[in-house]
Amino acid sequence: DIQMTQSPSSLSASVGDRVTITCQASLDIGNSLIWYQQKPGKAPKLLIYDASTLEAGVPSHFSGSGSGTKFTFTISSLQAEDIATYYCQQYDSVPPTFGGGTKVEIK
Amino acid sequence: QVNLVQSGAELRKPGASVKISCKTSGFAFSNFYMHWVRQAPGQGPEWIGIINPNGGSPSFAQRFQDRVTMTRDTSTATVYMEMSSLRSDDTAVYYCARDRLAGIPAENFHHWGQGTLVTVSS
Numbered sequence: 321d322i323q324m325t326q327s328p329s330s331l332s333a334s335v336g337d338r339v340t341i342t343c344q345a346s347l348d349i350g351n352s353l354i355w356y357q358q359k360p361g362k363a364p365k366l367l368i369y370d371a372s373t374l375e376a377g378v379p380s381h382f383s384g385s386g387s388g389t390k391f392t393f394t395i396s397s398l399q400a401e402d403i404a405t406y407y408c409q410q411y412d413s414v415p416p417t418f419g420g421g422t423k424v425e426i427k
Numbered sequence: 428q429v430n431l432v433q434s435g436a437e438l439r440k441p442g443a444s445v446k447i448s449c450k451t452s453g454f455a456f457s458n459f460y461m462h463w464v465r466q467a468p469g470q471g472p473e474w475i476g477i478i479n480p481n482g483g484s485p486s487f488a489q490r491f492q493d494r495v496t497m498t499r500d501t502s503t504a505t506v507y508m509e510m511s512s513l514r515s516d517d518t519a520v521y522y523c524a525r526d527r528l529a530g531i532p533a534e535n536f537h538h539w540g541q542g543t544l545v546t547v548s549s
Contacts, residue, residue, distance in 0.1 A: 354535060356472075363522055363539035364472060407471055411534035415488040418471040 326419030332427045339395040341422045343408035352412035355393045357404045429453040431540035446509040449523030456504040460526040463508045465519040513547045
């Protein structure tokens, strides 16, 4: 199985800050990467697929980049409603696998 | 509007089985692959398996091969997952999820059910 390693596991930032999360795959996955947002008690929500394509209706202050084994998720200006845990997931090969998550909090 | 509604929370003893339902609406049931994903407390999600609503054999993650079955009822647009030989580490929220793309298994979990908490405890 492909291992997905996310960092950091948690971060604290101020409203308006730029936030960056990284995800590393144990094998080359091309651009087959998704980013999800999960709020407490809720199901994950798909934000970005194909590493950098924003899902319809997702605010433009979210973005993703990368290919191969290294990927980045960025919140350009952190909003209070962005408080959540973010997960990456590869879908290049079965089984699809997830990163361990990054919990984003407000400082 | 796509909607996935799962059955309610379950409490089981170790060694027992549990069957969870996921009733879908708002899209052409036969056109989209459906997945089951679980999330243990404080952990990331974990893929369990996939079912083709058009039929054919479901496919599972290797660690669940021997104790998970997935079925579907096209008349009610509902998918089911049954897990047997439950252990305490199967305690998790179980989600059904619809794939993003019609007709192919892309493993992009686009729409999710609300989740079903399964607690395994003696």
